[in-house]
Amino acid sequence: MADSLNAHFLTRKIHSLLGLVPVGAFLVFHLWENSQARFGAEHFNEHVVEGIAVALNYKVIVELTLACAILAHGIYGLVIWWQSKPNITQYHYGANYRYYLQRVTSLTTFAFIIWHVYHTRIMVELDEEVARDLFTHMQRLYADPWIIVLYVIGIVGATFHLANGLWLAGITWGVTTHPRAQRISAAACGAVFLLLTTIGFHSIYGFKYPYEGEDQPGHADVIGDPTASDLDQHRST
Amino acid sequence: MSSEIKFKIKRQDGPNNSPYWEEFAMPYAPSHNVVSALMYLREHPINTRGERVRPVVWDCNCMEEVCGACTMLINGVPKQSCAALVDDLAQPIVLEPLTKFPVVRDLQVDRSRMFDALRMTKAWVPIDGTYDIHVHAPIIDPKVQQERYEFSRCMTCGCCMEACPQYHPDSAFVGPAPLGQVYLHNAHPTGRFFRDDRLHSIMGEGGLTDCGNAQNCVQVCPKNIPLTTAIGGLGRQTTMQMFKDIFMK
Ligand code: SF4
Ligand code: SF4
Ligand code: FES
Numbered sequence A: 001m002a003d004s005l006n007a008h009f010l011t012r013k014i015h016s017l018l019g020l021v022p023v024g025a026f027l028v029f030h031l032w033e034n035s036q037a038r039f040g041a042e043h044f045n046e047h048v049v050e051g052i053a054v055a056l057n058y059k060v061i062v063e064l065t066l067a068c069a070i071l072a073h074g075i076y077g078l079v080i081w082w083q084s085k086p087n088i089t090q091y092h093y094g095a096n097y098r099y100y101l102q103r104v105t106s107l108t109t110f111a112f113i114i115w116h117v118y119h120t121r122i123m124v125e126l127d128e129e130v131a132r133d134l135f136t137h138m139q140r141l142y143a144d145p146w147i148i149v150l151y152v153i154g155i156v157g158a159t160f161h162l163a164n165g166l167w168l169a170g171i172t173w174g175v176t177t178h179p180r181a182q183r184i185s186a187a188a189c190g191a192v193f194l195l196l197t198t199i200g201f202h203s204i205y206g207f208k209y210p211y212e213g214e215d216q217p218g219h220a221d222v223i224g225d226p227t228a229s230d231l232d233q234h235r236s237t
Numbered sequence B: 001m002s003s004e005i006k007f008k009i010k011r012q013d014g015p016n017n018s019p020y021w022e023e024f025a026m027p028y029a030p031s032h033n034v035v036s037a038l039m040y041l042r043e044h045p046i047n048t049r050g051e052r053v054r055p056v057v058w059d060c061n062c063m064e065e066v067c068g069a070c071t072m073l074i075n076g077v078p079k080q081s082c083a084a085l086v087d088d089l090a091q092p093i094v095l096e097p098l099t100k101f102p103v104v105r106d107l108q109v110d111r112s113r114m115f116d117a118l119r120m121t122k123a124w125v126p127i128d129g130t131y132d133i134h135v136h137a138p139i140i141d142p143k144v145q146q147e148r149y150e151f152s153r154c155m156t157c158g159c160c161m162e163a164c165p166q167y168h169p170d171s172a173f174v175g176p177a178p179l180g181q182v183y184l185h186n187a188h189p190t191g192r193f194f195r196d197d198r199l200h201s202i203m204g205e206g207g208l209t210d211c212g213n214a215q216n217c218v219q220v221c222p223k224n225i226p227l228t229t230a231i232g233g234l235g236r237q238t239t240m241q242m243f244k245d246i247f248m249k
Helices: A007-055 A059-082 A094-126 A128-132 A134-142 A145-172 A179-208 A219-223 A228-236 B034-043 B112-120 B142-152 B159-163 B176-186 B191-201 B216-220 B227-247
Strands: B004-011 B020-027 B071-074 B077-080 B093-096 B103-105
Touching (some): A007 A059, A007 B227, A059 A094, A094 A128, A094 A134, A094 A145, A134 A145, A145 A179, A179 B227, B020 B034, B077 B159, B112 B176, B176 B191, B176 B227, B191 B227, B216 B227
Antiparallel strands (some): B004 B020, B071 B077
């Protein structure tokens, strides 16, 4: 029997923590940023893509940290997956289905991220045209309905995994210990799931149907973006 | 109601033999439970093909759902066969041994792993020491008593372990029932002297962190033991213990 801190316990706690910060936090930020696709190519390329590049002075470090965190969380997650013998066909309880879905979405999300990072982030390095206009690159991708299907699966998987992960973290860290607390947190996490999924779908919609032309009433109010006046200048050119 | 009670039983001649199915039928009588029906079959061990076979082996003891020995899968659900009324069950009644423990013979399994887990987690109250442990009987708040009483009814039957997707022969996970006992004994006025030891014993490989919170355990426990409350409570205790281990040296 160990009488001091156990490495296994710490590893699990770090795994849980990595899923929330930075991975989960980044997902929220990423979905929010991309949901601005609706304001069109120039806004997206200038303010979202460039904006992030400028805002994150230490982009390389940030990206490397993120990549390592995702890999560590994902690979250790696979180790956890091997210990599981799902039995949803026998025991039809909500939490049991969510237990299973948490594992399924870990796989879909992991596969999706690898593919998604390749054709967005890595393509930017490989292809100058993509680097210049990521927005149009995304629009071209979305012309294929299968890509949209993949994105829907990717987004729903990731938002479920995060929202359900929040619910699980509440229990494993000992915040929501009793059934009532766990019911309330389940409702809250359900709301987080719906909200994040809506934001995610909104970005697909935005790439498909961005605002075009001059007459976009009140978009500046919609985003409350101080750079919205720049946006108008871009549009008039 | 048909005039017969039909059984389909998964049998196994010994720990290393492969399992096979055998069907039995017996005359209907009201108010049979699965154990009393098995007792009838023990006296008339004749399968539906008319062959006289080795009587079916199973475990039982208290006959009132408090020892847990007679637990088996009845129509796919883990429960106590002494308390499973034939009149409530769809026929043929399918009996299988629990799948998470090694089969000894037919419906009898070896649940020593559960007892090993109780030993590993020190799920008991120390009654001996180099100092007086009990000067007077410890005084316990009746509300706490009430909460702890629930956990004291665990009969190590293994239903919760059977339903847990994280507990199986290839995993090191201690399983829900021992976690419930850790929670119980940590709350005991004398039992809490072993609190740190117990927490450390479930902070290693196969410990609390290996629970995936599928929460099947609490659904199937025949004693309605709030296992997930224990798991949540231990989540809090182990998190605190972690900080204690890091900073309070
Ligand atoms: S909550 Fe944990 S212990 Fe209970 S069935 Fe699920 S994984 Fe097993
Ligand atoms: S906790 Fe319930 S299901 Fe599990 S062994 Fe104890 S009595 Fe059986
Ligand atoms: S014989 Fe004891 S629980 Fe069934």
